[in-house]
Amino acid sequence: MTFGERLKKARIDSGINQADAAKKLEMSRPTLSAIEADKRQVLASEILQFAELYNVSVLSLMSDEESEQSVKKNQMTRLLQYQSAFQKMNEDKQKQVLKYMEQLQDES
Structure with a gap:
């Protein structure tokens, strides 16, 4: 499973739609979509924000x-x-x- 796939799964599992997640993360929905599709590199600070918002560990996002x-x-x-x-x-x-x-x- 790729980073983007793990990220999307964490978002869906947390019950947050893409538009709401993007708003809470202060990024555009297309940017979040690109990250989830592995078309955009993600910053370390963003990984921390994702983990906090989705209530998952950074490790679970980073490793399969x-x-x-x-x-x-x-x-x-x-x-x-x-x-x-x-x-x-x-x-x-x-x-x-x-x-x-x-x-x-x-x-x-």
Whole structure:
């Protein structure tokens, strides 16, 4: 889903028509239409205004849900791999790993 598509969906989900949104954002309806059609670049300040008006996070406007889910899935897969590797270690190795993790955490 493109930025414009996510923006349009957020507007529709918030129950605001394009004309009202444009008025509240102090931009012309054709400008908003062009942004939603990915025909005009959007400014960072405008993204903040969109997020506030539509009551959504900036992140939800900027990133595709499928991409977010893919990242989360990859993170979970990695965690499961680490857990599996940890469980296969003998007790001494597990203690070494835990000690090393504590040292790294103290450094942060």
